Amino acid sequence: MTVQETGPLTTEAGAPVADNQNSETAGLGGPVLVQDQQLLEKLARFNRERIPERVVHARGAGAYGTFTVTSDVTKYTRAKFLSEVGKQTETFLRFSTVAGNLGAADAVRDPRGFALKFYTEEGNYDLVGNNTPVFFIKDAVKFPDFIHTQKRDPYTGSQEADNVWDFWSLSPESTHQVTWLFGDRGIPASYRHMNGYGSHTYQWTNEADEVFWVKYHFKTDQGIRNLTQGEANRIAGEDPDSHQRDLREAIERGEFPSWTVQVQIMPAAEAAAYRFNPFDLTKVWPHEDYPPIEIGRLELNRNPQNVFAEVEQSIFSPAHFVPGIGPSPDKMLQGRLFAYGDAHRYRVGINADHLPVNRPHATEARTHGRDGALYDGRHGGARNYEPNSFGGPAQTGRPLWSATAVTGYTGNHEAPSHAEDDDFAQAGDLYRLMSEEERERLVANLSGFIAKVSRDDIAERAIGNFRRADEEFGKRLEAAVQALRG
Numbered sequence: 001m002t003v004q005e006t007g008p009l010t011t012e013a014g015a016p017v018a019d020n021q022n023s024e025t026a027g028l029g030g031p032v033l034v035q036d037q038q039l040l041e042k043l044a045r046f047n048r049e050r051i052p053e054r055v056v057h058a059r060g061a062g063a064y065g066t067f068t069v070t071s072d073v074t075k076y077t078r079a080k081f082l083s084e085v086g087k088q089t090e091t092f093l094r095f096s097t098v099a100g101n102l103g104a105a106d107a108v109r110d111p112r113g114f115a116l117k118f119y120t121e122e123g124n125y126d127l128v129g130n131n132t133p134v135f136f137i138k139d140a141v142k143f144p145d146f147i148h149t150q151k152r153d154p155y156t157g158s159q160e161a162d163n164v165w166d167f168w169s170l171s172p173e174s175t176h177q178v179t180w181l182f183g184d185r186g187i188p189a190s191y192r193h194m195n196g197y198g199s200h201t202y203q204w205t206n207e208a209d210e211v212f213w214v215k216y217h218f219k220t221d222q223g224i225r226n227l228t229q230g231e232a233n234r235i236a237g238e239d240p241d242s243h244q245r246d247l248r249e250a251i252e253r254g255e256f257p258s259w260t261v262q263v264q265i266m267p268a269a270e271a272a273a274y275r276f277n278p279f280d281l282t283k284v285w286p287h288e289d290y291p292p293i294e295i296g297r298l299e300l301n302r303n304p305q306n307v308f309a310e311v312e313q314s315i316f317s318p319a320h321f322v323p324g325i326g327p328s329p330d331k332m333l334q335g336r337l338f339a340y341g342d343a344h345r346y347r348v349g350i351n352a353d354h355l356p357v358n359r360p361h362a363t364e365a366r367t368h369g370r371d372g373a374l375y376d377g378r379h380g381g382a383r384n385y386e387p388n389s390f391g392g393p394a395q396t397g398r399p400l401w402s403a404t405a406v407t408g409y410t411g412n413h414e415a416p417s418h419a420e421d422d423d424f425a426q427a428g429d430l431y432r433l434m435s436e437e438e439r440e441r442l443v444a445n446l447s448g449f450i451a452k453v454s455r456d457d458i459a460e461r462a463i464g465n466f467r468r469a470d471e472e473f474g475k476r477l478e479a480a481v482q483a484l485r486g
C-alpha cells in the first residue's frame with residue numbers, strides 16, 4: 001500500500017499535525033516543551049533511519065525484470081521455472097560494487113555484484129554472482145581477511161596498497177582474478193554493459209535424480225563497454241552515481257537492458273577426472289571443454305519505487321535454492337551458504353524474508369517460524385508446529401538436490417588438486433588472449449597500484465606471481481614498476 005500524498009500531515013500515530021515549521025516553546029522565546037510530540041518523534045525517527053550497510057557490496061542499484069526460458073533443459077534440472085520454453089518468471093536484480101561504502105562512487109575498479117532473485121512458484125531462487133567468472137580466493141575461511149585488505153585500514157582509515165598487495169601476493173590463487181580486474185573489464189562503463197556470472201559451480205538435478213554440475217553466464221545484449229582508468233577517475237568525481245543513474249534512466253526511457261543466459265553443463269561422472277578441480281572458484285571451465293549453451297533471456301523492465309525499501313532492504317542468499325538446484329562442494333560456496341542469512345538477520349532483522357521485495361511472489365512462505373522483531377502476524381492463529389494433526393504445512397520428504405559422495409577423515413583439507421591445477425596457468429592464458437593495447441593498459445593499471453606499495457619485498461612478491469603466469473607479463477610489469485618507483 002502506498003501512503004496518500006494529499007490530506008493533512010499526521011504524526012506516526014495518524015493524528016493531524018498543526019505546525020510542522022515551529023516547535024512548541026514555553027512562551028515566546030522560551031525553551032522547547034517535551035509535550036511537542038511532532039518534534040520529538042521526528043528527531044527520534046530520523047536518528048534511526050539507517051540500518052547497517054552491507055559489510056561488502058554496500059553500494060548498489062536494483063531493478064525488477066523478467067526471465068524467459070528459451071531452450072529445453074528438463075533433461076538437466078527439474079526446477080519448475082525452467083520447465084518449458086517460453087515460461088516467464090519475475091526477477092529482481094541488484095548490482096553493486098564490492099569494496100566501497102554506501103556513498104562511494106560507482107566508476108571504480110572493483111568487481112560488480114550481480115545478485116539475481118527469481119520469484120519462482122517453488123520459492124525464491126537467488127543466484128548471487130559477480131561480473132567476473134572467477135574470484136580471488138577459494139576458501140571461505142580467507143574471506144574476512146581478504147575483505148579487510150580491500151576496505152579501510154584500521155590506522156589510516158583508507159584503503160592501503162600495502163595491505164592489498166601483501167594479501168594478494170601471499171595468496172597466489174588470486175593471480176587470475178587480479179589479472180582480470182586490472183584488465184579492460186575491471187571498470188565497466190555501466191551495469192548494463194557488463195556480463196554476469198554465477199561464478200561458482202552449482203548442482204542441477206533432473207526428475208530422475210541425475211546430477212549435473214553447471215556454471216551460469218549472463219551475456220549482456222547491450223555489448224561490453226568499459227572505462228579506462230582516466231575516464232573512470234573523471235566520472236567518479238563528476239557523477240558518483242553514474243551506474244545507478246544510467247540503469248534507472250535507461251529503464252525510464254523504455255530501453256530495457258537484457259542478458260542472454262547460458263550454462264556450461266558437466267555430467268557429474270566427469271568431475272573427478274576433469275583437468276581442473278571443477279569446484280575451484282579461481283578457475284574457469286574453458287569453453288572448448290564445456291561449451292556454453294543458451295537457456296534463457298533476462299530483461300530488466302521496472303524500477304523500484306523506493307530505494308530503501310526495495311534495494312537497501314533487499315536480501316539475496318546463495319542458500320536460497322529451489323527443487324532441482326543445489327550447491328556444489330566448492331568451499332567458498334559452502335561458507336557463503338551460512339554467511340548471507342546471518343548477515344540478513346543482523347542487517348535487516350529476523351523478518352527480512354517477509355518484506356515485499358524479499359518474500360516469494362509466485363508462492364507463499366509456509367513456515368512454523370514465528371514472531372521476532374516487527375513480525376506482521378501473517379500466520380494469524382494457525383498452529384506453529386509440525387507434525388500436526390490439523391492439516392498444517394508438512395515436510396515433503398524429497399530433498400531439493402541430490403546427495404554427493406564423500407570419503408576420508410575430517411580435517412582442514414585443501415580442496416583436491418586435479419591434473420592441471422595451479423594458481424598461474426589460467427592467469428597466463430588470460431594475459432596471452434589480450435591484444436597488445438590491452439596488455440599495455442593492464443601493465444599500466446597494475447604497475448600504478450603496485451608502485452604505491454611501501455615495501456620492496458611485497459612489490460617483488462606481487463610481480464613474481466604475474467611472472468609465473470607469463471614471463472613477459474612479469475618482465476613488463478617489473479620494468480613499469482621500477483620506472484614509477486624511480
Ligand code: HEM
Nearest residue numbers: 054057094113114115129130135140143199332335339343
Ligand atoms: C566465502 C566468501 C564470501 C562471503 C563470506 C561473502 C559474504 C557476503 C556478505 C556477508 C554480504 C552482505 C550480505 C547482506 O548484507 O545482505 C555479501 C554480499 C554480496 N556478495 Fe558475497 N561473500 C563471499 C563471496 C562472494 C562471491 C564469490 C561472490 C560472487 C561470485 C559474492 C557476491 C556477493 C554479492 C553480489 C553481494 C551483494 C548482494 C546484494 O546485492 O545484496 N560474494 N557477501
